[in-house]
Amino acid sequence: MQASRLRPSLGRRSVATQVLVLQVVVIVVLAVAAAGALVADARRAAGQDARTRALAVAQSFADSPGLLAALRAPDPSPALQPRAEAARRDTGVDFIVVMSPRGLRYTHPDPSQIGHTFLGHIETAVRGRAFTETYTGTLGPSVRAIVPVFDEQRHVVALVAAGITVDRVSRTLRAKLVVLLGAAxxxxxxxxxxxxxxxxxxxRQTRGLGPEEITRMYEHHDAVLHAVHEGLLVVDTHHRLLLANDEAVRLLELPPDATGRPVNDLSLDGSLLDLLTSGRVANDEVHLTGDAVLAVNQRRTVRDGQVLGTVTTLRDTTELRALTGELDSIRGFTEALRAQAHEAANRLHTVVTLVELGREREAVEFGTAELAASQVLTDRLLAAVDEPVLAALLLGKAAQAHQRGVELDISGDTAVHATFTEPHALVTLVGNLVDNAIDAAGAGEPPRRVTVSVRTDDDGLVIRVADTGAGIDEANLEAAFRRGWSTKIAEAPHGRGLGLALVQQVVHRHDGRIEVGRDRAAGPADEVDRAGGAVFTVRLPRPAVPAAPAGGRP
Known part of the structure; x- marks a missing residue:
């Protein structure tokens, strides 16, 4: 959805604009505060510098050679005035005044002020202590320092005042302020x-949206994210899980702290983990995890040509797969019935023709021979199997195998009474194993036969399916139950990709086990193994509490 569609018509400011205004205000306030602090510090520093310089000049002049000798003269001014003015010009101060302890000036930048009383406080200096002050004198306000002049007996015989006018300090401060304010x-x-x-x-990153719009988008997206019936995973390029919605957590049984952890640490199914770490594009791939059959789609997230990670959706198709399996069985049975109906029509025409030719006995024998064989199989299954779904499945598979030129043999030890396994689990187990066996036998050399044994005993349910196909190599026994494994690409008989993986999933769900191998030394007494080829054996233990009665659904 474009940002312009989300922004209300009132034209509210975007987050970026609000942040800009806030930052500018903060920067201006900080700049003004900093400038004020710098001005205050510069003013203080300028005053302190003026006091320090005035004190240093006054002290230096008071300690200068020849000052005491000049002070002992009847009129010190002619000797001191030139020296004071020269020192004033050299040091850059505005005045150097030498005075008596009573404050009578001996020197002054304005000669007319010589002989007049010094304007300012001199009591501290008269007591022998130098000090500084700001005072308004004949030259205006000034920062001045006054120091005593001692003779050999440490008596105060004169005072020296040096000062810088406040106007000069202000001019210096203004020059500094121009630099400071310019820098600011x-x-x-x-x-x-x-x-x-x-x-x-x-x-750019917020698409020009305002805070209310971002909040509304987050609330809507969060609600949608957790309301959808599909799992959603977001993984970055470092294979860390960034996001998982509620359905994904349920389907994959993720821990509460899964977000932010590498997907390798989340105990995911191998094929799904490989998909998440590969980052490749996937379209409705089927993966098995736990008790679920998942249809998985994966897409890369790209911004400005850079891959940021992947978005993966998970759709639970477990029930759909079970129903599809049952429908496939019914479809196969229907197709077999259609073929048999066509064949029965041919037989009927043959019987009618024989009757018209007056060969009634041959007509009866021809019409009932095939029916008797089919009825024998039906009677055997109805007597041995109390589960109608399983009986219908085996009858349908027998007809389907017959149409493909494969003989489906129901072993004599087949006996299922008071079954404790759900009908759809039986359809998954027997249907997939028999389908694989028919494919294998049909691709092999004659005689093409599939032998099925389904029985219950004190330990549980045992299903054995053998065929006369080429079998499975020992090197492929472990791989045969992985999702997507199939040797049909190499023109081998076994491996339906998902079928065996579904079989293994049902076996694990019921805490059972499955064995697969090749019949290398089957004896004539072993009716099941006589077929040779591949042999699949599934054993499901009897649960502590029996399941629903035969024919019922949980």
Whole structure:
């Protein structure tokens, strides 16, 4: 769904726009705060620098050679004024004033102020301690330092004041502020540019949607994700499970902490695990896992030409496969009946012709010979098998085998009474094994025969199916029960791909076991193994609590 379809007509701001505005506001606030802090710090630093420089100049002049000698003169001004002005110009201060302990000036940048009283506090310096202050004098507000001048006996004989006007400090501060504010403006521009780039990227990633739209999309997608009857898995390129909906968790029996873990750690069925780790495209592939038969589809997720992972859907087709198996059996039985009806019509024409020719005895013998053989098989099955579904299946398979030129022999030890196995499980087991055997025998050399034995005893249910086909090589015995294994591609008789895998699934579900091999030394007393070829034996144990009565469905 396009973002424009999701956005309401009110034109609400997208997430990217809101983030951009918020980031710009934050950046401006931070920039203003930083600039204010820098200005305050620069002002403090400028004042401190002025005080430090004034104190250093005053102290240096107070300690300069010849100062005491000049002070001892009757009029110190002619000797000190040139020295003070030279020092003022060299040090960059605005004034250097030498005065008596009473505050009478000996020097001043304005010669007219010499002899007048110094404007400011001098008491601390008179007591022998240097100090700094900001005071308004003849040159205006200034930052000044006043230090005492000691003689050889450590008596204060004069004071030296050096200062920098506040106007000069302000000019210096303004020059620094221009640089600081310029740097802040450049930083603000860079930050705004970076924010705009981030906003554009966010806009592309969110498709220009607003927070309400994203929330609504998430809620809808989450509801759909967990409401669908198909399992959904999302796996990244590192084979980590990113998402699994409720149905996928149920079908695969995933642990609660499955999300974020590698699929190799989730105990998945081998064929399904191979599909998830391969990343290949799959269309309605059938995989077996646990008790379920799954139809699996897989697609790659690609963005800007880069593969991000795979999306896999799982559809439970267990019941459908069971019903399909029963329908296949019924279809086969129907086709066999259709063929027999056609053959019966031919026989009927033959019988009518014989009657017209006056050969009534030959007509009776010809018409009842085939019927008697078929009735014998039907009577045997009805007497030996109490499960009508199984009896109908075997009768249908016998007719189907006959049409394919294969003799289906029901072993004499076949006896199923008070069955404890579900009818659809019997259809899966017997139907797939017999279908495989008919295919194998039909592809082999004459005599083409399939021998079936189904019986119950004190231990449980035993199903044996043997054929006269080529058998299964020992190297392929383990692979024969994997999903998709088939030797038909190589023109071999066995391996229906899914059929044997379904058989093994039913066997595992009932805690049974299955054996497969080749009859190499069958004796004449062994009626089942006499056929040779492949022999499949399924054993299902008797449950502690019997299942539904014969003919019933669970």
């Amino acid at each position: 403006a450049v930083a603000l521009l860079f930050a705004a540019g970076g924010t705009i780039l981030v906003s554009r990227r966010l806009r």
